[in-house]
Amino acid sequence: MINYLYQEQNWQTQLSNLVTDPAELLELLQLSPEQLLSGALLASKQFKLRVPRAFVGKMQLGNAFDPLLLQVLPHHLELEEHEGFVTDPLGEEQANQQPGVLHKYKSRFLLTLTGACAVHCRYCFRRHFPYQENLPKQDDWPNIRDYLVSQPDINEVILSGGDPLTLSDRKLQLWIERLESLPQIKFLRIHSRVPIVIPNRINDAFISILKNSRLRIILVVHSNHASELDDFTCSQLSKLVKEQITVLNQAVLLKGVNDSADVLVDLSYRLFDAGVMPYYLHVLDKVKGAHHFDRSPQDIDDIYKAVLANLPGYLVPKLVREIAGEKNKTPLFGVSTF
Numbered sequence: 001m002i003n004y005l006y007q008e009q010n011w012q013t014q015l016s017n018l019v020t021d022p023a024e025l026l027e028l029l030q031l032s033p034e035q036l037l038s039g040a041l042l043a044s045k046q047f048k049l050r051v052p053r054a055f056v057g058k059m060q061l062g063n064a065f066d067p068l069l070l071q072v073l074p075h076h077l078e079l080e081e082h083e084g085f086v087t088d089p090l091g092e093e094q095a096n097q098q099p100g101v102l103h104k105y106k107s108r109f110l111l112t113l114t115g116a117c118a119v120h121c122r123y124c125f126r127r128h129f130p131y132q133e134n135l136p137k138q139d140d141w142p143n144i145r146d147y148l149v150s151q152p153d154i155n156e157v158i159l160s161g162g163d164p165l166t167l168s169d170r171k172l173q174l175w176i177e178r179l180e181s182l183p184q185i186k187f188l189r190i191h192s193r194v195p196i197v198i199p200n201r202i203n204d205a206f207i208s209i210l211k212n213s214r215l216r217i218i219l220v221v222h223s224n225h226a227s228e229l230d231d232f233t234c235s236q237l238s239k240l241v242k243e244q245i246t247v248l249n250q251a252v253l254l255k256g257v258n259d260s261a262d263v264l265v266d267l268s269y270r271l272f273d274a275g276v277m278p279y280y281l282h283v284l285d286k287v288k289g290a291h292h293f294d295r296s297p298q299d300i301d302d303i304y305k306a307v308l309a310n311l312p313g314y315l316v317p318k319l320v321r322e323i324a325g326e327k328n329k330t331p332l333f334g335v336s337t338f
C-alpha cells in the first residue's frame, strides 16, 4: 500500500488532484507500461480514467489483477462490440421528463445535480449517458417543485449521479433546504461512491448538515470489495452511523473483481464492522464496453447460493437487476428469473 497522507488532505484538494493518466497509475503501482495495450488508451479517450489517490492507495503494488485496479483501469476489451450490450441499457433517455430528473418508481424521485464523479468505474451504466446536456439549472427548482407537488405519492428524493457528493456542502445544503420545504418529502437518499474513494468527504461540516435536517437521511455508498474498506474508511463511515444516519451499501457483481462467494462474504462482514448494511448486489447492466465484467446467469446463481449459505440473512444483499420499464428493481433468484 502507498501512503498518500490522504487522511490529512481535505477532500476538495483530493478531488482536484485525481490520477487521470493511465501511465501514471501503472507507475504508482509499480506495474510496467506494457499492461496498457494500445486499445486501452483509446478506451480511456471514450471514458476517461479518473481515480482519487486515496483509492489508488488501497490497491496492491505490483498486482495487475488487483480488484480495485480492474474497476478503474481502461481496458482494450471495452472497445469490443457484443450483442445486447448497448449505450443506454436502462432506457433512461426516454424516461427523462425534464433535465436531471427521473421518476420511474412510484414513491421515489431521482435527482441528478451533477454529471461528475470522483471516480470513473469502467462498468458504469452511465458511461455513455449525456449528462452535461441533462442537468437541472439552479433556476429549474420551481419546475421540479411543481412536479413533486403534483405527485403526492413521492415521499423520497434520491440524489444520484454523477455523484452528488462531488458538490460543495453549500450546494447540498441549498437543495436539502428546498426539499425540506415540501412536507410530503420525508426521506432523502444520497447515492455516492465518494465516501469510499475519498473518505475525507465525511467531515464535520457534512455530518452537521445531515444531522440538522428534518429529513430522514439514508446514505447509500458503493463498495465492491473489502479492500476498499480500510480502517480509515470504516471509521469515517462509522461517524455517520453514530449520528443515526442509515448507511447502506450497493455493489455490482463483476467478473475478476468480486465474483466469488468468499469475496462477497468478506465484503458484507467488513461493511458490518463499520455499521453499514449490505443493500443491493446488482448484476451488471448490459452497457457497451462492460462485457468483460459479465458472468453467466448460471454462474451468478451458483455464487449467490453460496453467499446465502455462508452469511446470516441480515448480511445478504438483495440480488437485483434493473429492467427498463419495470416499477422497481427486479429481484433475481434461481436461473429461471434471469
Ligand SMILES: *Cc1c(COP(=O)(O)O)cnc(C)c1O
Pocket: 102, 103, 104, 105, 108, 109, 110, 158, 322, 328, 329
Ligand atoms: C434504483 C432506482 C431508484 C431507487 O430504487 P430502490 O429500490 O428504492 O433503491 C429510484 N429511481 C430510479 C430511477 C432508480 O433507478
Ligand code: SF4
Pocket: 117, 118, 119, 120, 121, 124, 125, 126, 161, 162, 163, 193, 222
Ligand atoms: S455513477 Fe457511480 S458507478 Fe458510475 S462512474 Fe460514477 S461512481 Fe462509478
